Amino acid sequence: MIIKICGLRTLEHALVAAEAGADLIGLVFAPSRRQVSLAEARAIAAAVRGLPAPRPQIVGLFVNTPAFEINAVADSVGLDLVQLSGDESLVDAAGITRQIIKSIRMDGSAREAAWISAGARLLVDAHVPGAYGGTGARADWPQAAGLARCAPLILAGGLDPMNVAEAIAQVRPQGVDVSSGVEEGGVKRAALIRAFVAAARTATTL
Numbered sequence: 001m002i003i004k005i006c007g008l009r010t011l012e013h014a015l016v017a018a019e020a021g022a023d024l025i026g027l028v029f030a031p032s033r034r035q036v037s038l039a040e041a042r043a044i045a046a047a048v049r050g051l052p053a054p055r056p057q058i059v060g061l062f063v064n065t066p067a068f069e070i071n072a073v074a075d076s077v078g079l080d081l082v083q084l085s086g087d088e089s090l091v092d093a094a095g096i097t098r099q100i101i102k103s104i105r106m107d108g109s110a111r112e113a114a115w116i117s118a119g120a121r122l123l124v125d126a127h128v129p130g131a132y133g134g135t136g137a138r139a140d141w142p143q144a145a146g147l148a149r150c151a152p153l154i155l156a157g158g159l160d161p162m163n164v165a166e167a168i169a170q171v172r173p174q175g176v177d178v179s180s181g182v183e184e185g186g187v188k189r190a191a192l193i194r195a196f197v198a199a200a201r202t203a204t205t206l
Contacts, residue, residue: 001168001204002154002175003197006061007034008188014044016190018056020197023175025056026083029073030063030132033186034179041077049078059083059101063132067095074098083123085132090114101154103132106143116151123177126157136180145171161195165203176200 005017006026017025025048027041028034036044045058057080062070064086074082074097082096085103089111093100103123104112116122124144126137138158147153152174159167160181168176182192 001200003200004059004154004156004175004177005179005182005193005196006059006156006177007032007179007183008044009034009036009040010188011044011047013188013190013193014048015051016193017197018048018051020194021201022056022193022197024059024081024177026059026061026177026179027077027079028061030061030065030085038073038076041073045078057081060098061085064088067093071095071097085125087111090118103156106140106147116147119151121154122147122151123154123156124173125177141167141170144173148172148174159196161192161199164196164200168200168203 002023004024004026005022007028008014008017008025014025027036048055048058059081060073060079061083070082079098081101082098083101083103084093101123102115102120103125104115105125124139126139136158139155144155148171154175154177155167155171155173156177159176159178164176178196182188182196
């Protein structure tokens with residue numbers, strides 16, 4: 001089970017996620033209350049890379065950003081992967097030099113169908129009109145479960161330490177992703193990060 005803690009903004013919480021056993025750490029570069037600066041991202045990435053193996057991979061989240069800008073940030077920070085969470089097409093992503101995770105919201109669009117057909121690495125989030133993720137709304141689990149039977153995916157959208165085990169049981173995803181579900185008052189909490197990772201790990205061994 002791949003566990004991703006997204007929207008991290010501080011070195012403290014990034015290290016908590018790493019020590020708890022997260023596989024992926026998400027840094028948001030798109031305009032958002034969770035957006036990090038290049039300096040903040042570099043500091044977090046350097047600290048994580050300094051940890052003993054196994055250490056988390058670092059994912060940069062972008063929304064409708066040109067490929068050349070994504071590549072520049074990825075090189076500057078040392079990103080391992082890039083998550084595209086906007087309306088990007090396969091053509092838009094063609095020039096990106098890192099492995100891509102494509103966020104989809106199961107909106108029935110031809111664009112998302114193309115990503116699914118292309119065998120892309122997918123992250124399924126909640127469909128909230130006008131939003132590109134991080135809303136805390138729950139994804140459509142039955143629909144995600146149907147897709148998970150055909151393609152490996154990471155499930156996001158409204159997960160937290162209390163429901164992640166149920167989500168894993170129902171959807172059978174390759175991984176799970178959390179951001180708002182490990183926050184209180186919009187701020188990440190170390191105890192919730194640890195609880196989420198532990199609950200997801202326990203669920204996969206049952």
